[in-house]
Amino acid sequence: MHKKLFIPGPVEVHPDILAAMATPMIGHRMKEYAELHGRVTSGLKKLLFTEGKVFLATSSAFGVMEGAIRNLVGKRCVNFCNGAFSDKWHDVTLRCGKQADAVRFDWGKPVTPEAVEQALATGKYDCMTMIHNETSTGVMSPLTEISEVMRKFPDVMFIVDTVSSMSALKVPVDELGIDSCIFGVQKAFALPPGLAVFTASEKALRRAAGMEGRGYYFDFVEFAANDAKDNTPSTPCISLIYAMDRQLERIFAEGLEARWARHADLADYVRDWVTSRGFELFPEARYCSQTLTCSRNVRKIDLAALKKRLGEVGFAFDDGYGKIKGQTFRIAHMGDMGRADLDELFNAITTIMPELA
Numbered sequence: 001m002h003k004k005l006f007i008p009g010p011v012e013v014h015p016d017i018l019a020a021m022a023t024p025m026i027g028h029r030m031k032e033y034a035e036l037h038g039r040v041t042s043g044l045k046k047l048l049f050t051e052g053k054v055f056l057a058t059s060s061a062f063g064v065m066e067g068a069i070r071n072l073v074g075k076r077c078v079n080f081c082n083g084a085f086s087d088k089w090h091d092v093t094l095r096c097g098k099q100a101d102a103v104r105f106d107w108g109k110p111v112t113p114e115a116v117e118q119a120l121a122t123g124k125y126d127c128m129t130m131i132h133n134e135t136s137t138g139v140m141s142p143l144t145e146i147s148e149v150m151r152k153f154p155d156v157m158f159i160v161d162t163v164s165s166m167s168a169l170k171v172p173v174d175e176l177g178i179d180s181c182i183f184g185v186q187k188a189f190a191l192p193p194g195l196a197v198f199t200a201s202e203k204a205l206r207r208a209a210g211m212e213g214r215g216y217y218f219d220f221v222e223f224a225a226n227d228a229k230d231n232t233p234s235t236p237c238i239s240l241i242y243a244m245d246r247q248l249e250r251i252f253a254e255g256l257e258a259r260w261a262r263h264a265d266l267a268d269y270v271r272d273w274v275t276s277r278g279f280e281l282f283p284e285a286r287y288c289s290q291t292l293t294c295s296r297n298v299r300k301i302d303l304a305a306l307k308k309r310l311g312e313v314g315f316a317f318d319d320g321y322g323k324i325k326g327q328t329f330r331i332a333h334m335g336d337m338g339r340a341d342l343d344e345l346f347n348a349i350t351t352i353m354p355e356l357a
């Protein structure tokens with residue numbers, strides 16, 4: 001039995017996308033690929049509001065998150081850490097042999113513009129990383145306010161993970177001054193995993209060009225050289241790029257404003273549901289994510305048992321991540337989801353919950 005996915009990624013994939021993935025194969029050095037690549041990167045530029053480069057990498061997000069560190073950190077990096085994935089990014093930075101410091105926030109709290117300003121004002125750093133939407137805690141940090149601070153530090157590379165937010169709300173990459181914006185496709189884009197997208201500003205490409213130890217697979221300079229021919233350095237996940245092509249068509253057919261409004265509505269819908277059932281939101285209300293709701297299990301429900309029972313009736317449910325597993329649960333409302341999908345899950349939870357009391 002297929003379990004319908006309400007976990008924060010991978011999420012349900014629309015049948016049109018699965019069909020697009022079955023498109024007969026082409027070679028990546030054929031003109032058919034260049035056409036596909038050109039169309040997809042143009043669509044992504046429109047979606048990301050960038051005139052800069054948009055690259056397609058065959059990896060999960062962490063491949064490029066590591067690549068960005070190797071290409072862009074020269075002197076020292078500051079990693080803003082407010083959950084499991086941003087903590088991991090700090091670890092990845094150190095494992096790449098780079099000098100780095102973590103600025104830590106309690107889980108459930110956002111990265112703040114004040115903390116960014118304080119860290120960068122030390123003059124120690126030429127690179128910063130942050131996660132827009134911390135999927136482990138359901139916290140969305142105030143990217144616009146942070147971007148205003150970043151304007152004061154034009155020599156510091158601004159690297160942002162938008163893995164679980166991109167496309168669900170407006171993230172205008174150029175206006176925000178983001179030097180490298182990175183995301184995988186199995187969350188807010190609702191594609192199967194295996195493709196990562198990243199942008200590179202002119203400044204980022206200049207920095208990369210002078211950087212030692214960029215490696216090959218995620219070398220930004222290689223990506224730029226190949227992109228000039230609508231291509232990738234090594235063989236890309238062509239089936240997923242067909243899927244992205246189809247998903248971009250679907251996204252623009254829905255309309256960006258409508259897509260953002262749908263996600264805002266779903267976020268309200270889920271927050272209302274959990275709070276009206278006696279749970280609390282894990283983040284402070286104004287920092288709640290637009291794509292997943294992380295709730296505090298104040299009713300002390302046996303979440304492992306709930307997850308098991310939901311699995312038996314066809315729903316994949318998440319009972320918290322890392323150190324807050326069991327104390328929180330997360331409901332995803334990203335990708336192609338609508339209220340009717342969430343109602344299916346809510347009805348199942350309502351039926352099962354009395355059995356667990």
Ligand SMILES: Cc1ncc(COP(=O)(O)O)c(C=O)c1O
Pocket residue numbers: 009060061062063085131133134135136161162163164184
């Ligand atoms: C915000 C965020 N960043 C990074 C990752 C890591 O992505 P991947 O497993 O695709 O490398 C995830 C995965 O859940 C995530 O949610």
